[in-house]
Amino acid sequence: MKLSKTAAFGLFFSLALVVVGCGQTNSASEPDPSTASTPAATESKLNVQVSFYPMYEFTKNVAGDLADVHTLVPAGMEPHDWEPTPQDMASIEKADVLVYNGAGMESWIDQVKDSLSNDKLIQVEASKGINLLEGGEHDHTHGSEGTTEEHNHDHDHDHADEASTEEHDHDHDHANEGTTEEHDHNHDHSDTAATEEHDHDHGDEAATEEHAHSHSHDHGGLDPHVWLSPALAIQEVRNIEAGLTEAAPEHAEQFKQNADAYVAKLEALDTDFKAAVADSKRKDFITQHAAFGYLAQEYGLQQVPIAGLSPEQEPSAAQMASVIDFAKEHQVKTIFFETLVSSKVSETIANEVGAKTAVLNPIEGLTEDEIAAGMDYISVMRQNLEALKLALNE
Numbered sequence: 170m171k172l173s174k175t176a177a178f179g180l181f182f183s184l185a186l187v188v189v190g191c192g193q194t195n196s197a198s199e200p201d202p203s204t205a206s207t208p209a210a211t212e213s214k215l216n217v218q219v220s221f222y223p224m225y226e227f228t229k230n231v232a233g234d235l236a237d238v239h240t241l242v243p244a245g246m247e248p249h250d251w252e253p254t255p256q257d258m259a260s261i262e263k264a265d266v267l268v269y270n271g272a273g274m275e276s277w278i279d280q281v282k283d284s285l286s287n288d289k290l291i292q293v294e295a296s297k298g299i300n301l302l303e304g305g306e307h308d309h310t311h312g313s314e315g316t317t318e319e320h321n322h323d324h325d326h327d328h329a330d331e332a333s334t335e336e337h338d339h340d341h342d343h344a345n346e347g348t349t350e351e352h353d354h355n356h357d358h359s360d361t362a363a364t365e366e367h368d369h370d371h372g373d374e375a376a377t378e379e380h381a382h383s384h385s386h387d388h389g390g391l392d393p394h395v396w397l398s399p400a401l402a403i404q405e406v407r408n409i410e411a412g413l414t415e416a417a418p419e420h421a422e423q424f425k426q427n428a429d430a431y432v433a434k435l436e437a438l439d440t441d442f443k444a445a446v447a448d449s450k451r452k453d454f455i456t457q458h459a460a461f462g463y464l465a466q467e468y469g470l471q472q473v474p475i476a477g478l479s480p481e482q483e484p485s486a487a488q489m490a491s492v493i494d495f496a497k498e499h500q501v502k503t504i505f506f507e508t509l510v511s512s513k514v515s516e517t518i519a520n521e522v523g524a525k526t527a528v529l530n531p532i533e534g535l536t537e538d539e540i541a542a543g544m545d546y547i548s549v550m551r552q553n554l555e556a557l558k559l560a561l562n563e
Contacts, residue, residue, distance in 0.1 A: 185334070218261050220269040220278075221248040222534045223396040224295060225544040226270050227406045230431040232413055235420050236266070244540060247509045254279050262287050266416045268409055271296040274393035293412030295405035302392040304461050304478050312493050392478060392553050397531060398463035399439040399550065403432050433466065434547055438554075442468055445554055449552075449561035455496060456505040457515050458482065460531035463509055470561075480510040489518065496522040505529035505559040508536050527556050 202244045215236035219225045225240045227467050232238055241257050242248040262285055263268055266484045271294035282292065395401040409543070410428040425531075441488070446468045453459075459474035476482040477554045496504070496518065504519040504526050506512035512526060532550050539549065 187513060208211070215265045215413065216263065217266040217268060217413075218264040219267075220275045221251075223402075223405075223532055223546060224268045224270055224409075227295065227396075227402065227431075228409050228413075231406060231410050231424055231428045233423065233427045235417065235423060236413065244534060245250070245509065245536055247480060248536060249272070250276075253281060255485050258284070260500065261285065261290075264290060266291045266293060268293045268412065270294075270393055270396065270405075272299075272301050272391045272393035272395065291416045295408050295410055296393070297408050299395050299401055299404055301395070302466070304390050304459070305391050342402055391438065391463050394460045394478075394531060395463050396546075397461055397550075398467040399435045399442060400435050400467055401463055402546075403435050403439075406432055406435065410476060419440065438550055439467075441551075442554055445558045446470060446561060448476060449558070451561050452561070453499060453501070454503070454505060454529070454560055455492060455518070456529050457507050457510070457512070459535075460533075461529065470557075475514055480507065480533075484514060489514075493518055496524060502563040503527050503556075505556070505560070507531050507538075509534055527560065529553055531558055 203347045214234075215232065217228055217238045219228050219238060219240055221242040222240060222244075225238055227255060228236075229238045239260065241253060241260070242251045258281065261281060264287075267290055269278055269292075271278070319474060406428055410424050413424050417424075417452060431467070442464075452469060453471040453472045453473055454465075455475065457474070458476045459475075459478050459482040460471065460480070461472045465472040472496055473492060475488065476484045495501070501522065502524050503524075504515045504524050506515035506526055506528060508528060508530055515526050518524075530553055532549050535544060535549075
């Protein structure tokens with residue numbers, strides 16, 4: 170008998186709790202390269218579990234040597250459709266702090282939180298307090314230069330944007346019942362992989378209206394890619410600082426110093442982005458999936474995504490035709506693709522319009538080569554900046 174995904178997911182988490190309850194000693198999987206240099210956990214250090222790479226980078230820079238930070242999604246794996254194993258559940262159960270991006274990025278988070286028995290676990294939703302975009306708000310509509318009716322990301326985990334810990338609500342309400350109107354953030358992601366399989370009617374002429382880029386996929390209709398705006402990354406860092414301070418208030422001053430030092434780097438990156446695009450010849454760019462809406466909004470650019478919020482979404486024939494028409498009309502010379510997923514669609518469009526391809530990295534994870542080269546969020550974002558500078562001045 171074939172179980173539905175919802176039933177199978179529920180059974181999975183029940184089994185995961187059994188593993189935790191049995192006191193499994195091997196609570197962490199083989200460390201991915203991003204955490205390979207992390208020293209073994211000690212009693213004096215916080216045990217921090219983070220969802221995927223940007224959360225690791227931000228958390229590690231705030232925590233410094235005061236915490237052991239471990240990434241749940243392995244290096245080189247696309248995080249959108251990843252789900253935790255029982256071993257991962259055991260690691261989360263034993264952690265002091267869990268850091269995740271939120272905004273629907275981690276489709277598994279609500280069910281994980283509901284399954285935990287560790288009522289002392291500090292849960293940090295890094296995107297807390299950030300005005301989120303709807304999935305279709307920044308998708309290209311020829312002339313909507315990043316029109317955004319912003320929606321306040323008003324979650325109940327009170328990790329404020331400031332470094333202070335005032336009014337940190339330690340009553341972690343896993344039900345998320347206090348979510349903002351019309352944006353019920355108690356996302357039911359149990360049907361993540363089955364989001365109606367994007368029943369694209371390739372013959373539907375109306376699909377080209379608004380370029381049919383309004384897919385919400387598995388993020389509850391919200392764009393989770395806030396970390397790709399350096400200005401918003403600063404807010405995420407401050408939220409993480411506040412959460413770590415709540416977990417270890419005796420180290421508040423050190424967390425603040427570390428956060429301030431890292432924020433200074435992000436501010437410099439933000440300044441360089443502003444300077445680079447201020448006098449560019451063009452303001453639009455074509456990218457593989459709709460990951461760069463916040464970056465585009467921050468710097469007055471227009472993202473033209475081939476597919477929707479998930480990199481594994483397959484664009485319809487109408488979408489492909491629409492992007493090809495846009496590229497020809499606007500004489501686009503570069504079609505961006507990204508690491509961790511196939512570049513075939515971007516290459517197909519580039520060949521059709523006589524353009525070249527280049528990488529614009531959403532930094533959802535580092536490849537083995539990037540890890541070996543000592544790359545990090547800042548250096549990859551600077552590569553993105555250089556790639557955009559070239560594409561916007563062709």
